Amino acid sequence: MELGLTADDKLAYRQEHSKPIVDSFFDWVKAQRQRQKLVNSNPLSKALTYATKRERAMRVFLDDPDVQLDTNHLERQIRYIAMGKKSCLFCWSEVGAKQVGIIESLICSCKLQGVDPTTHLIDVLQRVAVHLASQAEDLIPRNWKEKFADNPMRSDLDQ
DSSP states (O other): OOOOOOHHHHHHHIIIIIHHHHHHHHHHHHHHHTOTTOOTTSHHHHHHHHHHHTHHHHTGGGTOTTSOSOSHHHHHHHHHHHHTGGGGGGSSSHHHHHHHHHHHHHHHHHHHHTOOHHHHHHHHHHHTTTSOGGGGGGGSHHHHHHHTTTSOOOOGGGO
């Protein structure tokens, strides 16, 4: 549900509505881990350990308004990658499959940022020759969109 809140309002809303639930959940996790009859091999024990180890990461959304509550938007983006896993069998090698994974990840990142993957790739492949290595982070889709999307380098072949 999109409420159209500002960043400060979103944080206040999360502190009021979500934080008590998150605190209650982790209090319950800690209480369950103290149970004497719960052995380490028990699936619940494993789940409790998993949650405990990731507590800090699971609380990030409470303090950062840009962090979404779930990863559904990401999972929808990478669904076609999961569905195409068998295609990687035809990449001829592990190295080839790894390269396909990198390209698919880049394409998903571009789509997530609203960047045309072809425009981004053409620009980056040309820009990399003149761009400082210390500023390579400028070329990831999120940062590229802010710095270069308005005036991307074009290929000679586009003309």
